[in-house]
Amino acid sequence: MKIVAPNYYPAFRCIADRCRHSCCIGWEIDIDPDAREAYRRIPGEFGARLNASIDDGEVSSFRLGEGERCPMLNQSGLCDLITALGEDTLCQICADHPRFRNYFADRTEIGLGLCCEEAARLILSQEEPMQLIFLEDDGADDEPNEEEANLLALRTALICIMQNETQPLAARLDRLLAAVNFTIPERDWAEVYRNLERLDSTWDHCLDLLVPRGLSDRPLDPFGGTSKEAKSMQRAWSNFTVYLLYRHLPGALNDDDIPGRVAFCVLSTWILAALCAAKSGCTLADCIDLARMYSAEIEYSEDNIAALLDALWKEI
Ligand code: SF4
Numbered sequence: 385m386k387i388v389a390p391n392y393y394p395a396f397r398c399i400a401d402r403c404r405h406s407c408c409i410g411w412e413i414d415i416d417p418d419a420r421e422a423y424r425r426i427p428g429e430f431g432a433r434l435n436a437s438i439d440d441g442e443v444s445s446f447r448l449g450e451g452e453r454c455p456m457l458n459q460s461g462l463c464d465l466i467t468a469l470g471e472d473t474l475c476q477i478c479a480d481h482p483r484f485r486n487y488f489a490d491r492t493e494i495g496l497g498l499c500c501e502e503a504a505r506l507i508l509s510q511e512e513p514m515q516l517i518f519l520e521d522d523g524a525d526d527e528p529n530e531e532e533a534n535l536l537a538l539r540t541a542l543i544c545i546m547q548n549e550t551q552p553l554a555a556r557l558d559r560l561l562a563a564v565n566f567t568i569p570e571r572d573w574a575e576v577y578r579n580l581e582r583l584d585s586t587w588d589h590c591l592d593l594l595v596p597r598g599l600s601d602r603p604l605d606p607f608g609g610t611s612k613e614a615k616s617m618q619r620a621w622s623n624f625t626v627y628l629l630y631r632h633l634p635g636a637l638n639d640d641d642i643p644g645r646v647a648f649c650v651l652s653t654w655i656l657a658a659l660c661a662a663k664s665g666c667t668l669a670d671c672i673d674l675a676r677m678y679s680a681e682i683e684y685s686e687d688n689i690a691a692l693l694d695a696l697w698k699e700i
Contacts, residue, residue, distance in 0.1 A: 386491040387520040399502045401461030408454040415444040419475035486634040490526035498679035508620040513547040539633045557650045566643040580688045587681045593662035616668045625653045644693045
């Protein structure tokens, strides 16, 4: 089996107490059965406190405290479980976050999710094109099945289109849609996004910036296009599309919706660009933060992705 990842993956380090949007706040944290059993065996005062912080329902989870903080997150922004017992004692979700995986017959693909602010900074500020590297390769000559091989070849071609910086970003996005013969319908996409499930009310304020119209006048070059900051911003948007293609196109192996998923990646980039354009004096750091929010609100929600795929296919 092979384990494949983007070339920036090994550089990721959680920034822990320096993180402004910690994944230990605001998210349900389920505990896998092995970790739950191990926690039951932890002795002493710390073990008692840990076990008293867990709700055991059908699935065990940490009981979030004030401000939806994980009870193990201390006021210094560090995890008491790691401090007291080491990283090896983390439950699977905490040890994994912000990693995601996609499984194929011959490989597992791993990546960093953009809802983590450090992953978002790392991914969107990459100046080199994303390439895939092998983290592990046991030398087995497994092959992807035909459907997987076709999808992986298409994804490689689409990522190449996005990474061709000799073309304007809008043209590259149009080529993605042309490659799968899809036209995004003109509709009030701001309204579509407003009707999706919400995680954090801050996202409402961002959506309020979107003008209530379609995306025919796409703001993909809102900053004049040639300044260093404008180029960084455009590269960030392009990195965002590549990230989405890498992560979400394999979902078509389950729902058979390659065109819709490519359109989802393009639409998401348009929305991110529109949000950046609408934010006065938007910097690369603002863009990265908007992408982080987009990720947490939209691409981490299967319901929201499904709703957008429906909206993309729906006749007006
Ligand atoms: S969001 Fe990312 S950087 Fe922040 S605490 Fe979680 S893993 Fe670390």
